[in-house]
Amino acid sequence: MAYELTKTNFIRRLLYMDQVFIVIPAYNESDSLKQVLVDLLAINYRHIVIVDDGSSCPVSEIIRDFPVHIVTHSLNLGQGAALRTGTEYALQNGAEIVVHFDADGQHRAAEIADLVQVIAEGYDVALGSRFLHARQHVPKTKKYFILKPAIYVNWLFSGLKLSDAHNGFRALSRHAAGKIIIEQNRMAHGTEIVAEIKKHNLKFKEVPVEIIYHEYGQNFSGGIKVVMDLIKQKFFN
Ligand code: UDP
Ligand code: MG
DSSP states (O other), X not given: OOOOOOHHHHHXXXXXXXXXXXXXXXXXXXXXXXXXXXXXXXXXXXXXXXXXXXXXXXHHHHOTTSXXXXXXXXXXXXXXXXXXXXXXXXXXXXXXXXXEOOSSSOSOGGGHHHHHHHHHTTOSEEEEEGGGOTTOOOOHHHIIIIIHHHHHHHHHHXXXXXXXXXXXOEEEEHHHHHHOOOOOOSTTHHHHHHHHHHHTTOOEEEEEOOOOOSSOOSOHHHHHHHHHHHHHHHHHO
């Protein structure tokens, strides 16, 4: 769904800009972060919250002149923890819609509008799905050894079967962002968020988004770690 700048969309867009907070977890993303911000600022998003998750070269040194909020973890805690920190910050600062967006250039700034639109239609959560996107190319090993099994892991632990289990591109209404508690500091937070959606009976919709692959991302051992974190949480907490 490409964003068309009709008159109605234009007015809606002006309203959104003040209500939408884009939360970006960032750990050692000095190569990609500037371009990600340039793309977001070009669309006029006004509230961009970067959570520097203990990067070795601090984000505040890389992007001195950008009009963004920077929240810092003094230690590297993981993407889940960074999203928890950033979402809380966004809510405290008046966000009506919180968007989770990666710092490594894998998400498309232009597609945020598609997710925000779904929240504006009355859904609590819009979840990005690469497998609903017509033009998406996914590297085969990633698809069959990580992402497809992840759908079933997600289903097992959350009770919801989605078309794409570990997609970090999502939008939450204020209501949903306040209900969803992220306790998993690292990558298992993806499944945890889906479990929270089910637990709180939040109205959700999957939205086609394209994930850009320029590097491999999480590998198979990363996937095993996610399952171990979920088992720990389910049986030992
Ligand atoms: N990230 C983070 N802390 C970490 C690991 C990752 O804040 O300890 C951020 C990272 O900078 C990126 C996002 O979380 O913006 C997703 O990480 P990654 O690209 O490694 O995961 P994948 O694409 O495989 O889901
Ligand atoms: Mg990535």
